[in-house]
Amino acid sequence: MNNDKTDFAYQMVYRYLSRLTHELPEGPAVKLPSLRLLARRLRVSISTVQNAYSLLEKEGRICSVPKSGYYALPQPCNDVHCEGEDLLARFQAGTRRPDMFVFGADEPTLLQSLDGPLLSVERDLMRHYPCQSDPRYQPFGDIELRTALAAYYTSSTEHCWHPDNVFIGPDKTGVLKTVLKALQLRDCAVLVESPCGWNILRTLQSFGVRVIELCTDADGVIDPDELEGLLRHSEVKMAVLSSRMDTVRGRIMALEQRQRLAEVLNRHGVWVLENDSQGGLCFDEQFTPLRDLIDPEKLLIVGAFDKTIGLEAPFGYLLTRHSRALWHRQLLLRSFRLPPIRQKAIARLYNSGQLDKHLHALRLCLQQRVEHLGLMIDDFLGDDVTFERPQGGATIWLESKHRVDMGRVFERLLEQRIVIAPGELFSVRGLHQQSLCLSGAADWTQNIESMLVHVRNALMQERLG
Structure with a gap:
């Protein structure tokens, strides 16, 4: 009896989470309720919720982030059309689309302009x-x-x-x-x-x-x-x-x-x-x-x-x-x-003197933003990339710790409606293929943590050897 009841509870939580993740809008990953919160909401044990989450993670529908929790990963969207075979053309096409989260464009004044x-x-x-x-x-x-x-x-x-x-x-x-x-x-x-x-x-x-x-x-x-x-x-x-x-x-x-x-x-x-x-x-x-x-x-x-x-x-x-x-x-x-x-x-x-005052405020804003983004990169991508804290500007340059196909990372994220700037864009002879650039001036009304989850998963999935 106890086993039957446990199975029923486990399946109930699984179905609840399946429906919850299915109804989420397409786009970035969304943080799911904590084990404790969901157990209290559904009146089941924490271990029952943990079993349901584990199965969904094995199916590739959610992922866990240490010290942060679980995130729902929407299925790749195949209707994203960014024309051209050239990497730069595809990057530019992606940045022009209103439904994309542009994480790699160097536009400092998006934070604060005149x-x-x-x-x-x-x-x-x-x-x-x-x-x-x-x-x-x-x-x-x-x-x-x-x-x-x-x-x-x-x-x-x-x-x-x-x-x-x-x-x-x-x-x-x-x-x-x-x-x-x-x-x-x-x-x-x-x-x-x-x-x-x-x-x-x-x-x-x-x-x-x-x-x-x-x-x-x-x-x-x-x-x-x-x-x-x-x-x-x-x-x-x-x-x-x-x-x-x-x-x-x-x-x-x-x-x-x-x-x-x-x-x-x-x-x-x-x-x-x-x-x-x-x-x-x-x-x-x-x-x-x-x-x-x-x-x-x-x-x-x-x-x-x-x-x-x-x-x-x-x-x-x-x-x-x-x-x-x-x-x-x-x-x-x-x-x-x-x-x-x-x-x-x-x-x-x-x-x-308006420009001088503006630049002073913009520099402070940029510094705070890239420092915050740097801390989040440490938390979410620390096992996958290295980087130096920038001393100016809006972007952070990341180097992969592992050999990856950064072109495929770019394409995989593009399918998730996220545009990064792969390092190859910044060379004419194929240098910086293990690098990417992220911007602190991206739209922070979006869930930046979930964006970094996508980046981390893409880097892991496209490792070479």
Whole structure:
């Protein structure tokens, strides 16, 4: 009798949980009631609930997380269509879908943006600058914004900039293409730190540039001796390097190391393109930027506003002291026509101090978020990955402890409507295949714990050997 009663109780709990997990919406894993809570709710013993959970776990319908509990895993969804065979195309298609949880996009301003104040300033400006029938064409960008950027980048009498040194483009990619065209770098060798942002890599490839990847170590450090050898034997024409920190991994290079790096670059006389899109997102603001160490006649600074202000400020910009006539000619040929009022509104954010206040708040928010995400990664993925706490930015770079097929991990998570950024995206020659990037600026109204459960399971299921 006792055995029959136990069997009945066990089956009852199993059926209850089966129906509960079946009725859950498609998407991320959902945490299930604790053993004690469910036992009290259904008026059965804890061991009976434990038996039901164990069977569901064997069936692959739920999973257990130490010190956290049980999570329901929805069955893979086969109606997710992310077009293209190319990994980047599938990643971008996934990030565009509204039903996806984007866990790998580097968009810091999703946490906090200046889009609202920007549009408010723009509305005020519209009253003072009514549309003209024949507005003046400013091919190099609005002079007010160029002046604001020149002031922002001036740090001393030695490191000063003027509006004539500043040029505005439609976005960072457009500015980078202008640089490649002006310096006639098609079919030349360009050095990049690796991992490197995929937008830079693909833009270089589109110009037929031979990309040479120089890997940074876990601290974001480039070996000066290795750099010396590459510059001596590879006929590198330009090096694309971060301003203060490795923008993918958020690692800051010590001043002494940056000085050694700059000495090598200056000695070989190569162009140095400083990528400053996220220089303002270092948690510690005291680090000297690379640009202060580079020969000013060989220095180009490229940046954009979207990573610090928001998506309503898509423009890119270029700062250079080299041959204004060359850049004037290139920009006239490209005929960029940008809305002047939006540019003026961005300039007012600089000049009023609003941007500085915003960046201070955004850095604090990012630091808290990535620290929290790091703790959760330790709890849920500690047996599967290693990582260094970032010193800036919104993302955390993870290295798998085990050999995995990260492409299959990406695809498996895509079926669960989760988009991660596999490390291969950040290389043109197949590097970083055991890495992935997660963002602390993802949508935290979702259950982040359950997302990490999915990531952990995908990493375990796609281990090699």
